[in-house]
Amino acid sequence: MRVITMHGFGIKVLWVLGILCIGGSSYGQTAPASTYPRPMTAQEAQDYAHVLNMVKPGRPYILNLADPQQMRFTQRALAAADRMSTNAPQTYAAVRDTMQRDQKLAATANHSATALAARPLLASTAGGPQDIETISNFGDEGNNVYTATGYSSVLGGTTQTTITTQLIDTQTKTVYASASSTQYAQGTNFQVPVTGKVPSSANLAAVATIVTVVGNSGNTTVVSTAAMVPASTGTMTAPNYCVRTNPSDPNSNCVINGGQTQYQTTSTTLVPSPPPIKVCFSRGSQQSCDYYNSSGRPATSVFYPEAGTASFGTNTIDPSYATAGSYTASIVDPVIGGGCVFSDHQALGTGWSLANASTLQWTLPQLSMTNPTNCLGVSGGRLVNFNFYVEVPLNTGAGKNTGYITFTSAYNPPMPPGYLGIPAIFLEDSCVAAGTLVRLADGSTTVIEKITADNQPQVMTAAGDKRTVLGTAKGVELHPMIRLKTSLGQDLLITRTHPVLSANGLVMARDLKVGDSVKTEKGVAKIVSTAQEKYTGQVYSLRLGWFDEARSDRRTHSANGIFIGDSVSQIQMEQDEVARLKNDRKEVLRRLPDDKWRQEYQNFINQHR
Template sequence: MSSLRTLLIAGASAGLLLSAGAAVAGSPAKSPLKAPPMTSQDKSDLAAVLALAPAGQPTALDMSNPVHYRFFVRQMKAAGVTPDRYPQLFKVTEQARKAKPPAVERRPMTVLAAQGLPGITPIQTLTAIGTDDGTNYFASAISSVPQTPYFSQLVVQLYDSGGNPIGQPASSSSATQPASNVNAIANGASSTSYAAVQGVATYFWQDQFGKAYHGFVEGVVTTAPTSITNLAPMPGTGQSITKLCLGRTGTDCTYSPPGGTGTNVLMPVQGSITFASAINTSPSTQTSLITMARPDTGQGGGCTIASTDNFFADPNTVINGGTISWNLNPAHFQPAVGCLVPNSTAIYTLTLGLAVANQATFVTITSDPNTDPQDPYFKIIPELQVFFSCLAEGTLVTLADGSKVAIEDLKEGALVRVAGGRTLAVESKLKGTEEAPMIRLKTAGGREVLITDGHPVIVAGKPVLAGLVRVGQKVTIEGGVDAVVSVEREAYAKPVWNLNLGAPPASLNDPKVTGSAFYAGGILVGDNVMQFVENRKQQKARAAVAVQRVPPEWRQDVVSAIKDGN
């Protein structure tokens, strides 16, 4: 049976990704307890809760409803998340039970809205459920939350058709790896070959407004596709990485969709999936989730298309017998600004829930590099990078011979002077517009540069994002250093530019990649690659700081989760 994959998603300002799965052994994380037998009350509660929503649709639980409350508590306890070890989780849950909130709120997966954060959505969904051999089953789920929550918990359990648990529940929390992907993997073997095994993911989090969220998502599957094809997004000719340029154009951009910006994210999405049996065309059997999200910053949440109905309602989405094909050109995503890191990798994921031969199945296309390429329910595609940040037009760049040329007039192949007195060739340029105010830096020696907030400047020998540079710091200039005397933000309506210097790296996720720095306005600044690397570092640093602010009342829960490897 194939091993299960680190699964997806993070995005938004200071948040969390949880990924949990029920799958094969060999995972570094295990649930502390085996699920106890189900009582008749447990089975009745499970059936009642699962009848609330169609497969694949996350649904809120009402803790004032005794059935919902018992179901949630049982799911947590089965995974070793107990009141003595996780006291605050159960205290918050008890408070929710007594508060008597409104009736169950249906929350479709692509229209969830974070309180106070319009355009950035939590994501709770099953990403896969199936079997490789008809006996050993797996299920995986994600819970991605905008803004670092006080605490977040995800439990995944497999059940047979009689409501009996199969194998160990998988449990994952925000405690052990809050600034990165959190994974927990268990396994489940059915006594009946190709049985109708059900996966149930139960989630909880408390946000920084003090509001608690309880919910679940479930699915049943036994049918795997015979083929999965992805045509877009994909790298262009001669490329190994897909580059999406928003409000930017350049020879190395795979896609530069007209009208695309950091607040209007557009990208073509095209492909097909084929099964041996016919696909049910009833809308009630169909779910879709298409996201671009941060891969490793722990920021939580994702950028998703407007609603679950858009994908299947598009005239270019066609079901013909056992094949579904689609061509969204382009697909519209929520704003990248405040969600994705400019000039950085984004994890692209398309997950479809379909009914084939009257059985539900989930199929995923993703650029997540940790996905198992042998998994029949997954298609792994090349890395995706998203660009939307640069230098102002007219910025003078120092060439190898010491002369200076406006950045927009540089030719590909031109040699520019870089750090350490070396020279590098301009591999490619990016051009676009900037929506957010830019940063104008001025030095005591009269040098100045107008640069985007997320562009690195070399300060005291190290890259610092322009938005974090302060008066009095010393920036590197040609032949020495110069003190910053002014840092001002200003609106800028003209084109902006960026450079890629030297041979492009095989992958920007390689920790050895640092990028290069060149002289702009006489000040040493980073190229496009360095901007990618430094933005990713900064987002990790922000997430790490947020983790240190976990309220005291949650510390016992965090300690227990760490002991569990949860």
């Protein structure tokens, strides 16, 4: 089976290829199969060639809309999704604004070729939080039927996302299949698949053009594809789960011998429905995390090993693999959107070797991602998808080629060739501002930043239970926080999506309104004030358990006298909201920025009834 793939990370409007799984619901537009294959028009073919010549395979590039060809490329992607200026005026206005911005910048450089070129997305942002754009599962499903999926995950979500995914022959300029879809007020985990029959002689590429608008600003990013050979088998043995003192209790301590944490050594690719691997940055303990920072490591980094193998059957790995091969590692947050890149197409080098002529093996004792731009503070406290992608030069019976393997926790079985499922990563979270008082089980209070899981302190829940603190973390919050004030005098600064215990159960802080009732240490109180507030200090959180009771008041603790949920409760609520948005049009309308956008969304709904 021949598989073509390309991996990239990008923002706003783009061409991409890569890895991911589930996406929010939307209405799609797939042209009838009878219209394909179709030859591109002369101008369309010229524009495709123009854009492809600007980019390197596997790398995301932001298109420059001051260039008429790149602008037409964007407009064609919208038109394929039936997004026209008449029915999607706000989307088109955002694209025009971006074009005018790019024209002003190009004018300062006399519209030189350099000033009009697409620019690499990760040139200055690798390591920090960013949007993730890719194509997943691009491969031959048999009988020359190919499938590819365009994927977009934008940090904080989008006002509008349109994805057009196509299968094209880059030599004959033929389009073999095309599918499009649009999503409003979501954009953190959106995918559009396309399937088509393609002759074996085709020089095939998958192209996903992703047009995203945040507020009233849009951009275009593109990533090209490359033909590659999937690994026939693969294993991943690290990161892995620590050996627990009680194997049936995921919250029991890790076994430590001679000062070293003991880890399981079996392949995590063979685990059905695997629980997440728990990682702590900033702080942690042998009880709360499989991996955690020791005193000798920076508090603003994640450290854990990476080890595995990839075999390529009868193909042999070229001796140049150490310098010609590369790997990319990232985490992606499908709930809040975006992700962080550990490394982007980094040369294999030290830690990589050949087990035999066709099998690559690696042991990276300290894969690390530093936190220079608050990446971990953004993605902390939730399940994130871990992606590890390897390319290696091959010698095949048909000549030289490139082999690849992708390990990803964003998957839905069955996996296509070259893709293997692995556990997700759980990063400890942060939710309330430093200085927030927490009531302990003995009746005393302490500021939240002084609580650690190492000495197993207990807190009092709203249900009157004593619960042990199993994990703590600190981070930062890029979005404005919410300050809540109650009729009984409580005052709490909390992140927008963190759950607060209302009279009707846990609700997100941002959804509380003046007059709503919340549960406090003094009894039920009314909200008398709720306001957004920018906060630049540290935020902290507690974890009291796992997902078994995430919606229960037995998973709460007091924060300045108001009962709030723990970090896992927040994850559960965010996941619930993503699921609800798939079918809740009223919520989508509420989240759009103004009446003009709401009218465009209503046009979209009416068009697809």
